[in-house]
Amino acid sequence: MPPVLREHHRGQERIELYTHLSLYLLVLLEPILLIIWLVSAPPMANGRSLTWPLTALGLLQTVACVELLRAGLAPPAPHGSRHRLRVAFAAASSLAAMVVPLALYPRPPLLDADAVELMAGGALTFLAGPLVMAWPLSAALALLTGLAACGALAAGALDTPGGVIAEAGVVGLVAGVAFCCAHWFSGWTLGVVRELRRTREVQARLAVAEERLRFARDLHDVLGRNLTVMALKSELAVALNQQGQAGQAAAQMADVQRIAQESQDEVRAVVRGYRTADLLTEIEGARSVLRAAGVNCRVEGRAELEDERQSALAWAVREGTTNVLRHSEARWCAITLSVQDNRTVVLTIENDGVDRGCTPKGGGGIVGLTERLAALGGTVEAGPRSDGRFALCVRLPLEPSQALETMPS
Incomplete structure (x- = not known):
């Protein structure tokens, strides 16, 4: 695989890794908050004897949500029957984590109202994200609505004050919408990245298959x-x-x-x-291959040359393209044909993939190209420039009857 395409894959893998980490951190935020509450809660006001069971219930919901999120992130992640057990387990644990604090609020030992509202609303919030990743959006929203209704009815039956239930519902609604949006957008981003990777691989295979068919x-x-x-x-x-x-x-x-x-x-x-392809054919082929590898290629200039010089410049284009694909991490490449003093045609291939810390070495391809062009009176210069670009510059003398016309791509 060319380094350019390999670098694209590494970049896409980094995006996937960072997205996964951010989603898992959102889910793991629940046990972190529970531990903070456990450490800082006053024993008389919050009923120290109940803090450990409530924390264990929150950790159980976290495990269920992490497993559900892992299943939703797995590529491919079809929404089907294989997630139903995970969804059922996460929904049951979330419903328990939502109802138990509401049921304990009016009974001794007392729990703080703010803590109860955050626990009950947070149980629904932390379920929302993984559920959106694992199930279709409409089904996930329907299940969340049903769980909220069941939790409110159960808390009302246990004589929980309506104000506490309402505040918990507001917390769950606002934070749940935020978590749903964050997870849905992250899932969409992962889908785009994976599709982009598949598209680049298909483009590379098609370019090779097209050349084989032509031959x-x-x-x-x-x-x-x-x-x-x-x-x-x-x-x-x-x-x-x-x-x-x-x-x-x-x-x-x-x-x-x-x-x-x-x-x-x-x-x-x-x-x-x-x-030894025709010069224009070789340039078009180089542009096609570079674009398939994810390099933005720009071509300027066109020359009407006799066959021997066209062949020599076509070799230069092929060597320059090979160097871009094999020995650089380029994002763009420019192939330019120009004329100097109506006597010399200049072919320049520039790219931005040069490593500033590397020392240029003469490769066999450059040596062979230099020998080929020397027979026609041409010269070859290759190496990094001060502006961070790498350039291959070929100068070839023209016959008096030959001309060059510049044409932007």
Whole structure:
């Protein structure tokens, strides 16, 4: 996998990790608040004998919500029957964590009204986020509404004051909506990141498959007709030989030999064309490959050159593209063709993926490119620049009759 595409995957994995951590921290906020309340609660006003059971009930709900959140975050996370047991367990523990503090409020030992309201409303709040992640939004909201109604009815039956029930409901509604929005948006973000990763992988595979199909099509066009003719002539030579016409059979086999040699030459031409593509074709291919790897590629300039110089510059484009994909962490790349003094064509390939701490080394590709261009009087310069970019600059002298026309991409 090219470093650019690998860096994109690492970035997406970091986004997923940070999102998971933030969601788990929201759920784990409940036991943290319970522990703070347990440590700071006055023993006479809050009934120290009940603080530990209430804390244990809150921790049980936290475990249920964490398990529900884990199931909802698992890729893929279809909303189906495999979450029903987790949802039922989380709903039952949340209902108990909501009703028990409300039921204990008017009875000795007394619990503080603010603590009761926060506990009852918080039980519904901390369930809302994981439930939205694991179930469809409409089903999750319906279940939360049902739990709130059941909790209010149960607390009313246990003679809990209506004001305390109402305040707990307000806390659960406001905080629950906030948690629902936070978890739903995080789930949507994770879906986008995963889809982006799949899309980039598909684009890379399609680019490779398209190039294979093109090469296979060229080979088929070159060899298909010749192989058919060779087969027919071979059959004819066999038939003529069986009829005693050895001379004509030998002539047919000579034609077969000639066609086979022509086919070899045509295959070499196809392979040579594959290795030394037309300059414009190579530039378009480089732009397509770079964009498939997530690099924003900009192309400027167009040249009308004779075949030898086009081939040399096409090699330079291929070498520069390979360097961007293999040896950098680029986000953008610019391929520019320009002319200097109507005598020299300049090809520049720049990218922003240079590592400032690295020392440039001469690779075999640059050495081979330098030797190829030296035969035409060209020069190659490659290395990092002061502005943090890496540039491959090729200068090739033009024939007097050649011209360059600049055309923005």
